[in-house]
Amino acid sequence: MSFQTCMSFFLLLNTKEEILKNVGNQTVVDSHGYYGSQWLPDTCPRCMQCDTKFDFITRKHHCRRCGRCFCDKCCSQKVALPRMCFVDPVRQCAECSLISQKEVEFYDKQLKVLTAGGTFLVKVDSSEISETMVCRLSNNHRYLFLDGESHFEVELSRISSMQVLTEGSTPGGGSLRASGMVLQYKPPGSLNLQQLHMDTADDKRVASAWLAAMHKAAKLLYESRDQ
Secondary structure (H helix, E strand, C coil), X not given: CECCCHHHXXXXXXXXXXXXXXXXXXXXXXXCCCCCCCCCCCCCCECCCCCCECCCCCCCEEXXXXXXXXXXXXXXXXXXXXXXXXXXXXXXXXXXXXXXXXXXXXXXXXXXXXXXXXXXXXXXXXXXXXXEEEEEECCCCCEEEEECCCEEEEEHHHEEEXXXXXEECCCCCCCEEEEEEEEEECCCCCCCCEEEEEEECXXXXXXXXXXXXXXXXXXXXXXXXCC
């Protein structure tokens, strides 16, 4: 899967310096001018889930995630939606609320793992020399920082692909464990792709958890690509 789309997810996490705005009755964070999906017009005559006709008693509601029109029964879930910069839990349809719940879990758990970092043996391109480095997501969620005897940064928006490597038993003999990662990215000022190969080192449990969090982030973006 291309990792390029995943960058927008991380970039939207950085809301510390942004300004709160009101959109309708909802408070959102003004982050890169992005407020979510385009809402369908209020002229929508029926619920797009159960096909109930809207009238004075059966009011229409817009799902804050997909922007489609639903009756109250089909759009009653209120879930946090930090991906679209809403501050408080907002009304969503059943399908969207399930995806948003997974994103909330990512924000609450996996993001902390990514910013804490893990220790890896790192090789650049075809070099046979590896260096022990700590890799972590920057506090503004825009870079991967790698620190060892040397230091360098990988800007997330310049990553073109990501592959998480696994090891462990075959199906039926136990679960697989993340053991490494291969990134391809374009360094600043270069048009050529550079490859970064990372293998777990030292505390493999922590490093594997970091890799698993990166994999969950990419998977989450893949599942919500149409939302």
